[in-house]
Amino acid sequence: MSWMFKRDPVWKYLQTVQYGAHGNFSRLSYPTFFPRFEFQDVIPPDDFVTNDEDLDSVLFGTLRGHVVGLRYYTGVVNNNEMVALQREPNNPYDKNAIKVNNVNGNQVGHIKKDLAAALASIMDSKLAQVEGVVPFGANNAFTMPLHMAFWGKEENRKAVLDHLKKHGFKLLPPPKTLGFSLESGWGSGRAGPSYSMPVHAAVQMTTEQLKTEFDKLFEDLKEDDKTQEMEPAEAVETPLLPHQKQALAWMVSRENSKELPPFWEQRSDLYYNTITNFSEKDRPENVHGGILADDMGLECNVNSESVELEGNITSEKADGLIKEGSRCSTEPSISDVQEKNKYPMSEFSSPRPKRRKTVDKYIESSDSEEFETNELPQKTKGKLKNVKSEAKNRGKGSSKLKEDPEFMCALTSPTTTTKKKMLKKGASAVEDSKKTDLEEKPRTTLIICPLSVLSNWIDQFGQHIKSDVHLNFYVYYGPDRIRDPTLLSKQDIVLTTYNILTHDYGTKGDSPLHSIRWLRVILDEGHAIRNPNAQQTKAVLDLEAERRWVLTGSDTPEELRKKLVRKMKLILSSGSDEECAICLDSLTVPVITHCAHVFCKPCICQVIQNEQPNAKCPLCRNNIDGSNLLECPPEELASITEKKTSMEWTSSSKINALMHALIDLRTKNPNIKSLVVSQFTTFLSLIETPLKASGFVFTRLDGSMSQKKRVESIQCFQNTEAGSPTIMLLSLKAGGVGLNLSAASRVFLMDPAWNPAAEDQCFDRCHRLGQKQEVIITKFIVKDSVEENMLKIQNTKRELAAGAFGTKKTNANEMKQAKIDEIKTLIDL
DNA sequence: ACCGCCGGGTGCC
DNA sequence: ACCGCCGGGTGCC
Numbered sequence: 001m002s003w004m005f006k007r008d009p010v011w012k013y014l015q016t017v018q019y020g021a022h023g024n025f026s027r028l029s030y031p032t033f034f035p036r037f038e039f040q041d042v043i044p045p046d047d048f049v050t051n052d053e054d055l056d057s058v059l060f061g062t063l064r065g066h067v068v069g070l071r072y073y074t075g076v077v078n079n080n081e082m083v084a085l086q087r088e089p090n091n092p093y094d095k096n097a098i099k100v101n102n103v104n105g106n107q108v109g110h111i112k113k114d115l116a117a118a119l120a121s122i123m124d125s126k127l128a129q130v131e132g133v134v135p136f137g138a139n140n141a142f143t144m145p146l147h148m149a150f151w152g153k154e155e156n157r158k159a160v161l162d163h164l165k166k167h168g169f170k171l172l173p174p175p176k177t178l179g180f181s182l183e184s185g186w187g188s189g190r191a192g193p194s195y196s197m198p199v200h201a202a203v204q205m206t207t208e209q210l211k212t213e214f215d216k217l218f219e220d221l222k223e224d225d226k227t228q229e230m231e232p233a234e235a236v237e238t239p240l241l242p243h244q245k246q247a248l249a250w251m252v253s254r255e256n257s258k259e260l261p262p263f264w265e266q267r268s269d270l271y272y273n274t275i276t277n278f279s280e281k282d283r284p285e286n287v288h289g290g291i292l293a294d295d296m297g298l299e300c301n302v303n304s305e306s307v308e309l310e311g312n313i314t315s316e317k318a319d320g321l322i323k324e325g326s327r328c329s330t331e332p333s334i335s336d337v338q339e340k341n342k343y344p345m346s347e348f349s350s351p352r353p354k355r356r357k358t359v360d361k362y363i364e365s366s367d368s369e370e371f372e373t374n375e376l377p378q379k380t381k382g383k384l385k386n387v388k389s390e391a392k393n394r395g396k397g398s399s400k401l402k403e404d405p406e407f408m409c410a411l412t413s414p415t416t417t418t419k420k421k422m423l424k425k426g427a428s429a430v431e432d433s434k435k436t437d438l439e440e441k442p443r444t445t446l447i448i449c450p451l452s453v454l455s456n457w458i459d460q461f462g463q464h465i466k467s468d469v470h471l472n473f474y475v476y477y478g479p480d481r482i483r484d485p486t487l488l489s490k491q492d493i494v495l496t497t498y499n500i501l502t503h504d505y506g507t508k509g510d511s512p513l514h515s516i517r518w519l520r521v522i523l524d525e526g527h528a529i530r531n532p533n534a535q536q537t538k539a540v541l542d543l544e545a546e547r548r549w550v551l552t553g554s555d556t557p558e559e560l561r562k563k564l565v566r567k568m569k570l571i572l573s574s575g576s577d578e579e580c581a582i583c584l585d586s587l588t589v590p591v592i593t594h595c596a597h598v599f600c601k602p603c604i605c606q607v608i609q610n611e612q613p614n615a616k617c618p619l620c621r622n623n624i625d626g627s628n629l630l631e632c633p634p635e636e637l638a639s640i641t642e643k644k645t646s647m648e649w650t651s652s653s654k655i656n657a658l659m660h661a662l663i664d665l666r667t668k669n670p671n672i673k674s675l676v677v678s679q680f681t682t683f684l685s686l687i688e689t690p691l692k693a694s695g696f697v698f699t700r701l702d703g704s705m706s707q708k709k710r711v712e713s714i715q716c717f718q719n720t721e722a723g724s725p726t727i728m729l730l731s732l733k734a735g736g737v738g739l740n741l742s743a744a745s746r747v748f749l750m751d752p753a754w755n756p757a758a759e760d761q762c763f764d765r766c767h768r769l770g771q772k773q774e775v776i777i778t779k780f781i782v783k784d785s786v787e788e789n790m791l792k793i794q795n796t797k798r799e800l801a802a803g804a805f806g807t808k809k810t811n812a813n814e815m816k817q818a819k820i821d822e823i824k825t826l827i828d829l
Numbered sequence: 830a831c832c833g834c835c836g837g838g839t840g841c842c
Numbered sequence: 843a844c845c846g847c848c849g850g851g852t853g854c855c
Contacts, residue, residue, distance in 0.1 A: 069841030093842045110842045142840075142843060 060150040061171025067100045067109040068143045075106030083132040096120035118167030128152035128160045232306040238464040442517040449524035485512040568592040591629040595622040654780045678750040679732040702731035718743045741765045745773035
């Protein structure tokens, strides 16, 4: 039963941000609201997703109570908004006190004391986790209703129920069914309201909304006047190319943006967050900046320097440009990256068409203790000229880096695309508002990059900036790095690496990186910091579970080896784009570690060598050892890669053939309509791209579409007016028998079906009453392949089927023989 | 009346 | 709070 009630991770996050990840209140003081760099975006708390407690938590039931004392607090909520319940054991009036906070961390009120008396010990003992939502009455002046859901381990259910009973409370059982309509909200009386819907209604955006928001974000980019250029500060010696000047103008304009952050809008006298339903009187702080991404790291670097100079050095230009000392930056989320691919994200990207990845680059960037143990320069301060030569001496191959085809730097990007991020930002706002007035205006830019790029930055500054310009900067790296926020915040620039960032975050003492208010944060090579947890925001759980599976039990070495190899095979063969987390390229000579992570052999060996004697897995930080790496047996590897490439090759050549046929057809008669049929919707999706590129108007029909969409699609296709679609991408199994696609007179079958009847049905759909033209069917069959043999089978089957209506009946023996022939044909005997 | 009832004062924990 | 609760005023019908 309980499988239905998956806890929304937002809850976990709300708990985390409000109580501290480990129940430790000092965790609250992490970098605050928008203005600060949110390190959590790079390194979410480990226990956010993969917590054992969450995995086996079940919903015990729900309870209705009240929030009281509203008039004493400023925190407000909206109907259906979630709230956090926080124990307040030191409350002088009641040791059982439980605060109710909104997502922003502002107190709304308290749980009424009789209920608090019952809840306090449950919360303290962690027998259950209690989640709250204010279903309605959010505008009440004195008290408001509170809907609570109790989650915990099955074995604790009874204790919780008994305890509540002792205090006179009884949980409503979880609803029997989960309604999927929004109407089944709080009002529906029977069998208890649908628990999850109001919550989701409150915090989750529909795909449409999300798209709209994204469109808005990217409209801003597009609207930006591309012709606007900006001259760099005088200190920049390297002349900027036009697109770099555009980028500079854009970055400066982004830094001075006056717009509301994404997902916020003004409603009368309140500012309203469309994701959390949270609203507040105070205007949320501006989000400045954006993501500047291109294929050419060098150019981006120069630009960042230019902005740096605009902000920090040349007063005649910088004056008034950098007004606000508050910036934040986040790693582009996965969805950002996806969006980036969808939209021409950067107006300044280099025309270089293909992304090229190099293995070498990331071998070097396997940021590690190597740097520390070698005592490479930890502190580099003063004239850049000196720094430059020092960097060169290190021989870190900066020239190679300059050829680096990939570069991404993020300037204060508003990538608040997920609700958890919104919550997080919200929760820290209070802290921020407290501090803002007390702190001095920040002046320091933090640059975070992979280790291999560190020297590049130093080098770049030296090359492009006049040597008589003094930029104070500090390389925050190495065992002796000075963790003094005062020192750091006096610099113009602090350079550090992602690993240091991660490392510091985990340490007990407050990391200066996390407490300093930065002028801006630049994430360099941001794509390199792929958080293993963030990849496939469910897959994480699977992976964790699998890894445990691999490590579980007392296997013999041979058993372990077999398991690991099997796991590696699984990873390699499943992967649409399985990449090595070190080089980010496809896996070459894949090896698996004992912690069940797969890397390229050269990549991981380099890491191990760099980090010896205590090398750790780049993904999970478990100890790894060169002698423990398992290679994929060559015969396995061959079969896997062969399968993959032949598949790809087949697909692409079929698409080529199809495109030729379609273009040919269009030339001969542009009015002819075609069905392109496949049983694989993913394959249909692949076809969309070249269709668009060749200017075809097309429509699509597959099983995933709503009835309404299907009707629209069909009507659209059947329409014969000029400009109507000439092609329909049709999923073989979509639609009922009655489907009429008689506008089509050509059918392209992209994959042979085992059952020719399905294809015939497809043919029938266009060969209907009203069909005036001859219907021509084209099948794409790969020569000398299984497909070709399947074609033979189909013909045999058709003959058999025809025979069934003929004179003699097919008996069991004949059927059997037919089957055998079928298989023989297939395997070419 | 060691009650009930009324109506004013009052209001988180 | 257009409530509940408290405690003072009050007391047949």
